[in-house]
Amino acid sequence: MSIFDSWLDVRNRLLASPAFQRWASAFPLTRPIAQKRARELFDIVAGFVYSQILFACVRLKLFEILAEGPQSADALAKRMALPPEGAIRLLRAAGSLRLVAVCEDKRYALGELGAAMIGNPGIAAMVEHHAMVYSDLADPVALLRGEVERTALSSYWSYAANTDAANVDEQSIDGYTALMSDSQSLIAGDVLDAYSLKGHKCLLDVGGGDGTFLVTAAKRWPHLKVILFDLPAVAERAKARFQREGLADRATAVGGDVMRDPLPEGADVVSLVRVLHDHDDDEALAIIKAARRVLPTGGTLLVAEPMSGTPGAEPIGDAYFGFYLLAMGSGRPRTPVEIDNMLRLNVFDPVRLVPTVRPILTRLLAATRMA
Numbered sequence: 001m002s003i004f005d006s007w008l009d010v011r012n013r014l015l016a017s018p019a020f021q022r023w024a025s026a027f028p029l030t031r032p033i034a035q036k037r038a039r040e041l042f043d044i045v046a047g048f049v050y051s052q053i054l055f056a057c058v059r060l061k062l063f064e065i066l067a068e069g070p071q072s073a074d075a076l077a078k079r080m081a082l083p084p085e086g087a088i089r090l091l092r093a094a095g096s097l098r099l100v101a102v103c104e105d106k107r108y109a110l111g112e113l114g115a116a117m118i119g120n121p122g123i124a125a126m127v128e129h130h131a132m133v134y135s136d137l138a139d140p141v142a143l144l145r146g147e148v149e150r151t152a153l154s155s156y157w158s159y160a161a162n163t164d165a166a167n168v169d170e171q172s173i174d175g176y177t178a179l180m181s182d183s184q185s186l187i188a189g190d191v192l193d194a195y196s197l198k199g200h201k202c203l204l205d206v207g208g209g210d211g212t213f214l215v216t217a218a219k220r221w222p223h224l225k226v227i228l229f230d231l232p233a234v235a236e237r238a239k240a241r242f243q244r245e246g247l248a249d250r251a252t253a254v255g256g257d258v259m260r261d262p263l264p265e266g267a268d269v270v271s272l273v274r275v276l277h278d279h280d281d282d283e284a285l286a287i288i289k290a291a292r293r294v295l296p297t298g299g300t301l302l303v304a305e306p307m308s309g310t311p312g313a314e315p316i317g318d319a320y321f322g323f324y325l326l327a328m329g330s331g332r333p334r335t336p337v338e339i340d341n342m343l344r345l346n347v348f349d350p351v352r353l354v355p356t357v358r359p360i361l362t363r364l365l366a367a368t369r370m371a
């Protein structure tokens with residue numbers, strides 16, 4: 001047994017002992033740590049219940065109602081069409097989670113976390129679609145054993161389990177394209193603040209969705225040409241978006257399947273925003289190879305997505321995305337080092353981790369295509 005193993009053994013025996021737990025909770029120097037650990041464990045135990053309280057707030061539009069100003073429980077019960085006791089139960093629960101705050105005169109107002117939801121409609125959209133995630137995760141062991149034949153998420157992300165992705169119809173891209181668009185403005189801001197496209201001429205965004213990322217980039221750098229590549233039904237959405245935004249003269253959208261069709265030529269920078277983690281390793285490598293084929297020597301590949309092992313946000317990569325993508329039936333979160341290795345294997349060197357302001361939302365790798 002190594003020294004580390006022996007240390008782990010001693011520590012875990014101690015932490016598992018009810019007598020030690022009682023002592024640590026009572027002794028003044030260990031009490032704060034014991035309480036913090038107990039709370040962390042309980043938060044994991046109760047996580048689903050907390051999420052469903054948030055779900056109820058979103059469904060009942062509680063945050064939008066409270067954004068009008070503080071209101072009494074009775075008024076809120078009427079607005080949410082809940083019986084008074086149901087409203088009070090929800091308001092107290094939401095209060096304990098800092099989604100709602102209680103004023104001195106007993107009216108209810110937006111809490112710190114509820115207020116943050118108002119400025120970010122992407123979170124509400126994410127919460128709404130979690131109904132599918134939770135039904136898919138009802139038996140996580142069966143999911144891990146590969147015993148679940150069809151999940152709600154694999155139908156929602158219609159390309160995930162589809163060998164003929166290019167033929168997915170309008171209807172089956174609706175839900176995920178809108179969901180991605182809602183959260184993309186935050187991501188685009190963070191990525192484009194971190195990496196300037198001033199010195200580039202043409203940006204190709206592969207799997208670019210309805211074009212939100214490219215619209216943000218094109219508006220920020222008026223000299224920049226942008227090309228979007230996505231499944232035909234999605235690219236049509238982007239084309240219409242570029243026209244609405246008055247960008248049709250320097251923004252084009254091309255439909256196709258990145259696994260089968262060549263990417264459009266002419267870009268000196270290619271972006272993969274929240275794309276690689278959707279794919280298993282062989283497909284992720286095929287996408288990197290496709291980008292390599294169209295980039296000139298010295299061109300840049302940007303990979304932006306939430307990554308595994310992000311300091312301070314570990315559960316987002318490995319717990320949330322790990323299980324989300326498992327339920328979706330395709331892909332996995334990767335560490336920056338794993339992506340770095342995949343890029344270097346494909347003649348991208350150097351690869352640089354560019355700091356982003358909210359690594360919890362997205363991290364960013366910038367890689368240069370060698371000769």
Ligand SMILES: C[S@@+](CC[C@H](N)C(=O)[O-])C[C@H]1O[C@@H](n2cnc3c(N)ncnc32)[C@H](O)[C@@H]1O
Nearest residue numbers: 159165180184207208209230231257258273274
């Ligand atoms: C998770 S979404 C990300 C969208 C966008 N980049 C964003 O961050 O908002 C992945 C995108 O890849 C596209 N996609 C998936 N498989 C594809 C394929 N085989 N060929 C082209 N695009 C594909 C999807 O249609 C979708 O728009």
